[in-house]
Amino acid sequence: MSLGPVMLDVEGLSLSPADRDLLREPAVGGVILFTRNYESPEQIADLVADIRALRSPPLLIAVDHEGGRVQRFRDGFTAIPPMRRIGREYDRDSDSGLQAAREAGWLIASELRAVGIDLCFAPCVDIDWGVSEIIGDRSFHRKAEAVADLGNAFARGLRSAGMAAVAKHFPGHGAVLADSHLKLPVDRREYGLLLDDMRPYERLVSTGAIAGVMLAHIVYEQIDAQPAGFSEYWIQRELRTRLGFGGAVFCDDLSMQATLGYGSMAERGRLALDSGCDMILVCNDRDAAHEAVDAFNDYSNPLSLVRLARLHGTGQPLRETLLASEEWQAVNERFSHWSDRPEFHLDA
Numbered sequence: 001m002s003l004g005p006v007m008l009d010v011e012g013l014s015l016s017p018a019d020r021d022l023l024r025e026p027a028v029g030g031v032i033l034f035t036r037n038y039e040s041p042e043q044i045a046d047l048v049a050d051i052r053a054l055r056s057p058p059l060l061i062a063v064d065h066e067g068g069r070v071q072r073f074r075d076g077f078t079a080i081p082p083m084r085r086i087g088r089e090y091d092r093d094s095d096s097g098l099q100a101a102r103e104a105g106w107l108i109a110s111e112l113r114a115v116g117i118d119l120c121f122a123p124c125v126d127i128d129w130g131v132s133e134i135i136g137d138r139s140f141h142r143k144a145e146a147v148a149d150l151g152n153a154f155a156r157g158l159r160s161a162g163m164a165a166v167a168k169h170f171p172g173h174g175a176v177l178a179d180s181h182l183k184l185p186v187d188r189r190e191y192g193l194l195l196d197d198m199r200p201y202e203r204l205v206s207t208g209a210i211a212g213v214m215l216a217h218i219v220y221e222q223i224d225a226q227p228a229g230f231s232e233y234w235i236q237r238e239l240r241t242r243l244g245f246g247g248a249v250f251c252d253d254l255s256m257q258a259t260l261g262y263g264s265m266a267e268r269g270r271l272a273l274d275s276g277c278d279m280i281l282v283c284n285d286r287d288a289a290h291e292a293v294d295a296f297n298d299y300s301n302p303l304s305l306v307r308l309a310r311l312h313g314t315g316q317p318l319r320e321t322l323l324a325s326e327e328w329q330a331v332n333e334r335f336s337h338w339s340d341r342p343e344f345h346l347d348a
Contacts, residue, residue, distance in 0.1 A: 001055055003029035003308050005273055005299055006292050007062065007250075009283045013039050015050050022289065023054050027296040029279055029308060030060035033117070034072055041076040041115055041319060048116035060311055062119035065108055068137055070124075077111050078332050080104055083124060083150070084137035085338065090146055101140070101150040103331045105157025105165075113162050114322050118313040120158065121214060121250075125151040125167050125200040126174040134179040144196040148203035155209035162315040166212035166250065167204055171234060172197025173216045180217035180258035184227065187220045194220065198238070205245045211310055213239060214250040215277065217258035226275075230262065235276035248307040251277040254292075255285045266295035278304035 007030035010019045023031065031051050038044050052058040063072050068082025086104060090097025108120055125147050126132070128139035140150040155165035171194055178185035187194075204210045215229035228234040229251040239245045251272035254265060262268050265288040272280050278301070282292045322328050 001026060002300075002305050003057065003060065004293075005029055005277075005279050005296055005301070005304065006269070006289075007032055007060070007279055007281045008289045008293075009034060010037060010047075010051075011286075013037060013043055014047060018286075020054060022293065023051065023059060025293045025297060027293040027299060028059065030062060032281060032283060033061065033063045034283075035074075038073045041073075044073065044117075045115040045319075052116065057309070058312070060119060060308065061117050062121060063112065063117055064122075065112060065120045066122045066124055066138060067104060067108065070138060078107055078335060080108060081335060081338050082137040083140045083154075084128065086150060087128075087139070087141035087146060090141065090150055094149075098149060098153045100334075101153035102157040102160075103334070105154040105159075106161050107157075107328070107331050107335070109158040109161035109163035110317065110322055110328065113313050113315060114317050114319040116313075116316060118163070119166060119212075119311055120163060121166050121168060122158070123151045123154040123165060123167055124169070125204070126169060126172055127197055127200075129175045131177055132174050132179075133177075134181070135174050139174055144199040148200040151200050152203055152207055152209050155204060159209070162313050164211035164311050164313075165204070165209060166214055166248075166311075167201060167210045168214035168250075169216035169218075169252065170198075170201060170213050170239060171216065171220070171228060173218060176218055180252070180256050182257050184258040184261065185218045187218050188222065189220070190222050194223070198243070201239070201243055201245070205243045210245075210247060211307075212248040212250060213245060214252055217252050217256055226271075227258065227262075229259075229277065230268075230271040230275050232275045240276065246307075248278045248304070248311060249276060251280045253281040253283045255283050255288055265291040269295060273299065273301075278307050 004027040006027045067080025086100045124138045126135045128142045140147045158165045176185035224233040254268045
């Protein structure tokens with residue numbers, strides 16, 4: 001059975017019979033895990049193995065695990081600093097900042113691959129315009145070139161540990177105040193002012209550092225009336241054609257309040273897929289998940305299947321071997337002391 005276009009969540013620490021039935025539906029192509037699904041490294045490894053055993057090829061298994069505020073697994077995993085902290089290290093010493101970004105990517109991917117997870121939705125390459133609280137310290141920097149440098153290093157770190165990078169939130173979430181989890185943000189800037197937000201993607205695409213991109217639930221009203229995740233303009237004209245991106249495109253969670261004005265869950269999913277998304281996320285709403293699955297059980301896009309197949313993780317180190325390695329111990333030690341070090345702030 002091939003991978004379907006829908007990524008869903010599961011209820012708890014282990015698969016319920018209802019979870020198993022739903023994940024076997026043809027429309028399902030992936031699972032995203034949350035904090036409620038995590039108790040320990042051993043438990044999450046068992047849950048991942050159970051999910052993988054349901055289908056062939058196995059479902060993609062993903063998690064939001066950027067570091068800082070957005071790190072779903074805590075106890076038993078290294079605490080990763082927020083990306084703003086790495087950006088400030090870059091201001092203090094660019095080589096040290098780039099090394100930290102690479103090591104953060106490697107460490108995240110190594111620990112997640114050791115429990116069988118394919119994808120971390122990272123790096124977040126939104127620019128810190130000092131406006132968005134939901135982005136805030138998730139951003140590397142307020143300068144596009146710095147975000148491009150650090151995002152590229154982070155993505156290479158992920159890849160070196162067997163994990164593809166999925167950059168977000170295209171074309172940029174950092175210049176709007178509203179949180180798309182709660183309402184639909186509107187960015188009123190003209191196209192020329194949005195080019196800086198897209199500059200990190202230009203770098204990541206040109207270097208081949210990313211295999212996926214996640215779209216923002218934002219309307220850029222000077223460009224298109226549709227939110228980016230429902231927009232042929234942003235996906236086909238900008239991302240695919242101008243930037244030349246050939247990887248997988250994810251529509252962010254369609255259960256977010258920002259999308260509620262665009263019809264039923266099936267209608268929202270159709271808007272995203274027809275606009276060029278390869279996979280849609282439907283999280284924390286089991287009724288909506290069933291609606292999406294019913295709507296897309298007969299859906300097929302051969303190009304999407306190829307793009308999604310490339311996202312499976314490669315290599316899976318034994319956790320005990322990873323934790324005993326000199327590389328893991330050195331990187332873990334460096335990050336464990338970051339909270340004790342004074343931060344460097346650039347005044348200009």
